[in-house]
Amino acid sequence: MYDFEFMKPSSLDEAVAALAEEDAQLLAGGQTLLPTMKQRLAMPSKLISLKDIPDFSYVKAEGDTLTIGGGTTHRQVSEEAESAFPGLASLAGRIGDPAVRNRGTIGGSLANNDPAACYPAAVLATGATVITNRREIPADEYFQGMFTTALDEGEIITAVRFPIPEASRYEKFAQPASRFPMVACFVAKMNGGVRVAVTGASEEGVFRWSEAEEALTATFSADALEGLAHPANGMISDIHGSGEYRAHLIGVMTKRAVLHLT
């Protein structure tokens, strides 16, 4: 890792100002960024820690929405979202391992948009809103492909606002070495219909499986998925599994999620 200057601002304004400098980068839990810097795939000259920013870490349920501060750790979500939005708490409680969950944050995960990250599936499946220091971005516009998002330079995720589904379930088939999903599906029963988001599978990152959404909106049962198969083109192929294997897992994970809810 190359050396850098470290700072820990105590206000969002100070962080925004510091981020305007060339080669400055935000540091949240560091569970992605520090390993990336060790590999010299990122070489910021200044790291701006978000840990001292006030009101940046919270889980707040109000009516039918749940708002989570950008700096909230996976652990805190797994504990504090349990009563209002158990599907999301369960997802957060299965990210990586306990030590990763004690540091890693929802804002860091969404800014990074790893094609196998867990949170993007919940954000896309519920049609959540990513809130930054500048604007509000709907989930359907936020994810723009592997490691790519609608965030502009200098933009900080301050919160994520989820509409709470009637019922939801995240099914994750973990890659045992990395503990990231090989393929995972988030099924959300929203009042306008069912939404299904898939992570880990596609070269384009998280996506919605519209055929399954239509079938499940018509009839919410595992039988409704019979005969549906996701095509293998565009799916990730690597030493852990072929595109065909991942495409098959999409069907299996979606079905497990529905079975869990019925």
Place this chain on the structure above:
Amino acid sequence: MTKVTMNVNGRSRSGEVEGRTLLVQFLRETLSMTGTHVGCDTSQCGACVVHVDGQAVKSCTMLALEADGAEVTTIEGMTNADGSLGVIQQAFQDYHGLQCGFCTPGMVMSAKALLAENPKPSEEEIREYLEGNICRCTGYHNIVKAIMAASGQQVEPVAAE
């Protein structure tokens, strides 16, 4: 270089670090506390687990400067006041929860964090909690037994050699 100060196992410790100095480097190289191990340096193995403000973290994936002002507990802080092995450490010895011992500091620190949250975990809960702690020697069975025993639960004794 920047000065960093943290409370390590109940004692205030300071040193000069670079921005990039990892917490584990500060512990091992600046403070010469080599109980905390580096197994992978890629955030996978858990050999480097310590507690920061009561929470288990991978000290290879946290900067020393991020721990400025924090309460840090390491494997050196697990012994009893008289220097004898603490409950979890003793159970690892009694139940042969280690072979080469490389993973052991991280295992003990993770076990300590687990028992603080869940004083009587089931075998399954122990295995799940240790997901981020990799051991290349033991096959895990005796580690799980040791943690069961440390939590005061009944365990089959280990066969005599």
